[in-house]
Amino acid sequence: MGNAQSNGVEREAATGRHGGLPRLQAITEGGRRGRGGQAKLPPGTTKSLPEDWPYIEECLDNVLLFHQLDKGTQRKIVQEMYERKVTAGEILIKEGDTGAAASELFVVKDGEFEVLERRHNVNMRVNMKQRGNCFGEVALLYNCPRSATVAATQDSVAWVLDRDILRYYVREVTVENEGEVFLNSVPLLASLSREDRVRLLQALEEKVYDRDAWVIRQGETGDAFFIIKQGEAVVYQETEQGLRKVNHLFKADFFGERSLLRDEPRGASVQAATQLVCLVLKRDKFTEVLGKRHLEEIMAREKSAPVVTTRLMRLQAKGMPPHMPAEVLLKRKRKGKNGTDAWEVVRARGHLDEVHSLRATSSPGEKQSNDANTLVLTEGPVLGGGAFSRVSIVTEETTKRSYALKRMRKSAVVQCPEHVFCEQAITRNTAHMFCIRQYASFQDKYHLYLMFDLMLGGDLMDVLVAEAKVIKRRDSQGGWKRGCFAPKVKMLKGMDENLAKFYIASIVLALEYLHENDIIYRDLKPENVFIDQQGFVKLGDFGFSKVLEHGKRTYTFCGTPGYVAPENIVAQGYNNSVDWWGLGVLLYVLLTGRQPFSSPKTDDPMVVMRRIVNDNWPIKYPPYLSPNAKDLVSRLLERKPLRRLGMGPSGVEEVRRHKWFDGLDWDALHARKLAPPRKPKDDSAKRLRELVDTERKQRKEPKESSEELQECEMVFAAF
CATH class of the missing domain: 3.30.200.20 (Phosphorylase Kinase; domain 1)
Known part of the structure; x- marks a missing residue:
């Protein structure tokens, strides 16, 4: 919903005298589906030449997603780039374009381009691009309107990199290098060693199914297990009323794992919703590679009381009611x-x-x-x-x-x-x-x-706008003057820490519930936290949420610039770690009225995301923050996911036990017996x-x- 239950128009106070935060739209890479490597060249273009590949790689070295890839992957991507001739006066990029017209990055091979921005209804030249220069980088991350017009000032040539090509190789190479993450994500195979998983990967067969083809049918005896490599599938069960949809499967989802254990009829049917590519593992191959000992151990564990109980609880939590x-x-x-x-x-x-x-x-x-x-x-x-x-x-x-x-x-x-x-x-x-x-x-x-x-009651952005104020505080962080001699400077201050604590603690409980049910949220921001008439909050807008079972990772880039986690940006897989990062950004925003990665001020999302992934870029904390608040934010905004607060052995308890929450009655909050510290103002009319x-x-x-x-x-x- 984005800011679906509150004002979709930026508040004057949010962008005016307080210099606060505008409302931001969430984004996802979206775009065209089913496209990968070896894509068909557009008309009038030619493949990049081998003698140009080293130079193109050098030009792309400063591109965020390209830079963090290994050399072999970089070369595969460059080999898929193509040349496009642009005649003098031709517009290569038009400001405001979206979709297919906003999915490419360009590198100038020959000629010259001017960059124009429309200001006060006048196109103004703001930059020039010559040989070796890149432009359009944000298109590699997600689909958003082009921010400027780019036109050739003379006959020119540009190398083109398509978003789908880059994403294809980032994901596929990640799977090749760490392919066992697929098998590790299957609870049935989670106990296998890394060596065993690598051996199993070599036994996987790749099968392609046309759209609407049946992969397995309910009642058939199965002997194969499937992992979706590309595409989508729908799971149906036969009932007295006919076929009933019970699940929708996407990349890295799996089905048919029970067939690795025993001969039994399939409990459901699976049909390809798009062209579907599956990795298939047959029972005889599983036994051949790992031996009967593993099979017997897995069968014994699957029949154990704790596993059966957990499975039943999960089915009760996620089971979809019949569609009548x-x-x-x-x-x-x-x-x-x-x-x-x-x-x-x-x-x-x-x-x-x-x-x-x-x-x-x-x-x-x-x-x-x-x-x-x-x-x-x-x-x-x-x-x-x-x-x-x-x-x-x-x-x-x-x-x-x-x-x-x-x-x-x-x-x-x-x-x-x-x-x-x-x-x-x-x-x-x-x-x-x-x-x-x-x-x-x-x-x-x-x-x-x-x-x-x-x-x-609006949302947390409404509360922040109402509570934020400009204060004067002695700045003792820079210069030679210290203490009472330091000059007083104006700075923006967000809401009171006790008020923020009530909201953040409520969101911690919501995230705890979601993660226990294998759901990652992925778009935590003030606009998505709504307030009821009593003053309690509810996490809303689950449009980017996803069911992600323990041990799995997902690869889709989605979220809101400024709030996305480093592992989300680099597109090499992430899990619920992104929610704890989002909580850290949200806490910083509520307390300061600003985003942690937007200072020095910039409107360029690529600049913000470069700061997010840069280990050496420091986060600045205003002097009025309490030491405990600063410590909590810094531990949540740890760029290494495994070292981030909430991702340790004790999970959410690490967050709950932090000193910033000292004195909070978590049980009373969970029961809604704590009085909200702020009542919504009745300005809804x-x-x-x-x-x-x-x-x-x-x-x-x-x-x-x-x-x-x-x-x-x-x-x-x-x-």
């Missing part, structure tokens, strides 16, 4: 042609299990409206919006209870459906006092909908009026083609 069709009627006001208000009814399809749970909240004897399988919602004011979504208040007709309804345009999220399905599955099964809960999900022709707890005006100006009618709508319908058929 139900109708949703969404009533909303529209301006008619004569200027009067008119009611519009949008029909959508949802799930009976969720609708039924809402019906169960009705008062005894209260009349049920319409059919028992129909949910009627009346849409009210807009609450906020993010990059791909809008959130409004809706009221359920029977109970008159209000909720927050998140609406996502299908065409805007169709290129990264995994985020949508993960958010749907995770929030449906989340039950924690400091996490947003989902009550229903449904869709119409153009949109997907998720219905959540209504949080009218004004904020809602502003949001309604903004939303009306930005409202656009759908313009998707029939082909685009057909693709959306197919991708989100199981939503």
Whole structure:
């Protein structure tokens, strides 16, 4: 949701007199799927020449993602680059371009380019690029609008590096060099030594399945185990009502591991959702490589009471309820042609299990409206919006209870459906006092909908803006003057430490719950922490969250610049360590009103991310921070994940026991028996009026083609 339940427009106070933080949009690499090495060359281009490879490598040495790769991988990437001729006057990059037009980095081979930025409706030249210069680096990290226009001033040639090519080799080489991480991520094989895992990797066979092909069928006797190398798959189970989707699998997910142990019928069917590449391990190969002893030990361990209990708890925590069709009627006001208000009814399809749970909240004897399988919602004011979504208040007709309804345009999220399905599955099964809960999900022709707890107290960015102030403090950190002789300087101060402690401790409990259930959050920031009417917080916007079992790593670059962890940026795999890093950034922001990596001030996300990954770049702490607060932030912002607070043997207990939390009653907080130190201010009416005006100006009618709508319908058929 980004800032979905609060003002999507930057507050004047956030960017004005306090010099504070603007609201930032989360990002993900997204983009085109299914593309890898040996990609087809675009028309009118030629492959880079072998004699140019050493020079290109030298030019790319300062590029963040390229620099941290080994020489062999760098050479593979350079070999996939191509030359593009650009005639004098031709625009190579256009400011504001997104998608395929914003996915490439360029290195000048010959000629010259001018860089233009539009300022006060005038294109101004801000830079020149000659032979050896690189530009467009941010495109290698994620999809965002181009920040400038680049045009050739003479006939020129540029070498081109595509984001998909770079990401392909970063990931594939990581798997080649540390391929056993795949097998290590499988609980069934976690006890194997590194040598055994390497030997098993050599026994894996690669198989390719076309889209919609069945990989395994329920009831068949299995003898092979599968790890997804590329693509996506859907898991179905046969029920009396027909096929029921029970899971959606992505890269590095696995299935069929029970077949390594014994002959038994498959418990589910797996179908390729895209072209699917799997690494396949057959039982006879497993026994041949490791012998029967390992197989017998694994079987004995899988039957042990602790393993069975853990498996049952995990299934209960993550099991998806059956999807039974139900109708949703969404009533909303529209301006008619004569200027009067008119009611519009949008029909959508949802799930009976969720609708039924809402019906169960009705008062005894209260009349049920319409059919028992129909949910009627009346849409009210807009609450906020993010990059791909809008959130409004809706009221359920029977109970008159209000909720927050998140609406996502299908065409805007169709290129990264995994985020949508993960958010749907995770929030449906989340039950924690400091996490947003989902009550229903449904869709119409153009949109997907998720219905959540209504949080009218704003978010932590609202609190920070209200609490931050400019103070005068003696600066004794520089110069020759010390103590009372040091000059007083103005500096921004965030919220009080006791107030921040209440919020941060609540988020620690939320992260503890998520990590115990194998969920990483990945986008911790003030805009994603919402406040209820009592003053308690709930972690929301699970669009970038992911189920990641213990021992696994994931590779997708996503998050918000300034908050992302070093291991996320370098794209070589990460786990829940990124959440503890995010907690450190969040704490710094709440206490100081600034991000830790934005000083000296810069608007360039690449500069910020270079600082994040640079071990020698120091974080500056204002003098008013308490020693314990500074220590907690510094230990959470440890660049080595294994040395980061929260990643040690005792996990979250390391965070809880830190001296900054001394005196906090964790049990009382968990039970919501601690009085919130700050009550939300009732300024919601004004904020809602502003949001309604903004939303009306930005409202656009759908313009998707029939082909685009057909693709959306197919991708989100199981939503």
